[in-house]
Amino acid sequence: MNNLRSRLFMTQSLRIVERTKAFFTEIGDLSFFAWRFFREVFTRPFEFQELLKQCYHMGNRSLLLVGVTGFILGLVFTLQSRPTLMEFGAESWMPSMVGISIVREIGPVITALICAGRIGSGIGAELGSMRVTEQIDAMEVSGTNPFKYLVITRITATTLMLPILIVFGDAIALFGSAIIENLKGAVSFQLYFNQVFDAIEYSDIIPATIKSFFFGFAIGLVGCYKGYFCKKGTAGVGEASNSAVVYTSMLLFVIDFIAVFLADIFFEI
């Protein structure tokens, strides 16, 4: 019995060691991928046309999803918070509270998570499928650097587009919140937005904007990394798409924690 237990313990320990090793190898490979991006992003040739195309695909085509989600977020957040604030007689604080929460934290994180699902998985699946069907090899053989054409354009597009999507999502969420306040609390739109803009300071906007660039970079980076090194077969494409979302989501929370931690030091939020 003791022998069996020790063998089981050994097997489990070895499995944990292997998984830890695989995890750190993945982190190392991802870091190398990011380093290659910075090494090649400022060197010729530049693929401006493809970059614009990707900005359009990622930005314009995500507007509806981000808008609808932001609107419902604003509605629900306000509806859920009203009873508690009313209990303390603090309903007049609603616009300030909702405004700061959405601009500083909820808006960027929710929008980034939605984009990780929509854009990150899309990049993972697209590049994965291109890898499996040898389209990336064909690109390389035709004398075009596929890293520049596919990876750099996509990472740059997500980095540039995500802050815009976040601002758009925040605005729609505040509009949703204002509708509820107008219907339930008879607060005019002008009064609502006056209170929101009175409450929001640069120390709320600057860290949120900076971290939104990092969110965009993380979504593009992980999606491209997973797709570019996709394993063979359709299962590999599915795994690339799925793991792009999972890894990006985890990375977004890590970035968010670091951003909040640094903002707390520099802006004393």
Next chain:
Amino acid sequence: MESKKEIGPVLEIKDLQKSFGDNHVLNGFTLQLFEGENLVVMGKSGSGKSVMIKCLVGLMQADNGSIRIKGQDITVLGQTELDLLRTEIGFLFQGSALYDSMTVRENLEFPLRRHKHKLNITGHTEALIVEALENVGLADAIDLMPAELSGGMQRRVALARALILKPRIILYDEPTTGLDPITAKEIIQLMRSIQKKYGTSSLIITHDVDCARVISNRIILLVDGINYAEGTYQELIGSDDPQVKAFFKH
């Protein structure tokens, strides 16, 4: 062919070795392709044919050995020089590898984006694209998406794309795999007519004996990562070696 041999090979592989862990795929493979020649490399599935052809265009790094294309050793070339040399090579992939998010026109335009200067083109590339598609009998398919084409048509478009930069060497990776016998014959005829029209040198990787019979000037049989046998189709088919016999007399 003797006079061509005196000029020297356009493509030369010497002692090529490639392993994946303990799996030694290529164990010193050697090959010479001469101007205007159709050289077929045959072997069983998994014998290392595709690995060899990928090493040849720099998609894989060989562990050992040298690969010289038009006198330049590709293993020591920088990225820019390698990209330039790649314009001298057309590559027909096994699964066609057409860019599925682009139309046929855009697929053919793609190699021209960075290498127009090779053909001394400054303006529109339309005429060149139409010519390439006419060569493969698909001028009408110019605005279609790859998903709207049959397997045989996709292979033809892929061949047109491989030819668009007017390469001197064309590499075919299993050109007839996955096609019905009639379409396969059409592709083989197309390969012959293109070779005749442009005088290209072709390296054809296949395990299709009919393809090898029709198109080859010379055949190399790749077994266990080495040149197991070499000769014309007639020489190999008459061989008494059991492995060669097993391959050709099915």
